[in-house]
Amino acid sequence: MKTIVIIPSYEPEEKLIPLTQQLIAKDLEVVVVDDGSGEKYLPIFNQLTGSTVLTHPENKGKGEGLKTAYRYIKETYANEEVAIVTADSDGQHSPEDIVCIATRASLDKDSLVLGVRNFDGTHVPLRSRVGNKITLKIFELTSGTKISDTQTGLRGFSSAHLEKMLEISGSRFEYEMNVLMVWAKEKRPFCELEIQTIYENKNEGSHFNPLRDSFRIYKEIFQFALSSILSFFLDYTVYPSRFLSEYHS
Incomplete structure (x- = not known):
């Protein structure tokens, strides 16, 4: 099965260049999304020989970067099932x-494969250990x-799930x-595989804002939980016979 690696990237460092080259050397196709990095970073993206580079004119966020790549794969490989991996830059x-x-x-092909890290190492920044x-x-x-790692960006799934991935908000x-x-x-099933826990320069290259982005994440979690509770309450009060029949069966 053909495998495509998606790398959403905003203001990347030069390490992105050898990473894409190594992946291509391993017979993986690479799609990089330049998420509005600007002209200053064009020299880096121009050196991604062999990769497909998709460009946002302005920064839209990691979620939109992934969805742009998903749409590209869906259109380009419409009649072919492929394995998709998302990785960080x-x-x-x-x-x-x-x-x-x-x-x-x-x-x-059924699972969402997660590359999970061990956060107990002393080289892991404190905010990452506590936050995780x-x-x-x-x-x-x-x-x-x-699950063992909710923050991992290294994930894999079959293109059979692309439509679902595009429907998810964020x-x-x-x-x-x-x-x-x-x-x-x-x-849906999860599959967890342990991966290396790599933090270079205390993860200073990350664009994750601990306050702003954590607020967005926790807000989504609690909204999701509230929606599930309300849905259960409505089902139970509006359709009580359904629960009674399930209980007696």
Whole structure:
């Protein structure tokens, strides 16, 4: 099965160039989304030989970057099922781990494959360790599903799920959390594979804003949870016979 690696990128460092070259050398197709980085970063994108580069005229956010790539794949490979892997451009994902996720995604067409990290290492920034543990617990309480890494950007899935991925709301970092919430709500399977935990220069290359983006993520989680509670309440009060029949059966 053909595998396509999507790398949404905003104001990338030069490390993006060797990353794409290594992936192409491993027979993976690479789609990079320039999310409004501007003319200053054109020299980097122009050196991504062999990659497909899609460009936003202005910054729209990681979620929109992913969706732009999804639409491109959907149109370009309309009659072909492919494995899709999403990876970050800030050096957190090694080529070997990306290949590992790609291989599993090509074999497991039903699951959302997550590359999960170990946050207990001393090299992991404190805000990442604390933030991940808090988000994991909130996600578990609101979704009823336990996973090991809600913040991972290294994910794989079959193109059979592209339509669903495009329907999920969110334009920035909250989009990735919304994907997990929808996947959990619909009882779709997760597959977790351990990957390297890489933080270079205390993750200073990340564009994640701890306050602004965390607020967006938690707001989506609680809205999702409230919607589920209201849906259950309405079903129970409007269609009580349905619950009674299920109880007696």
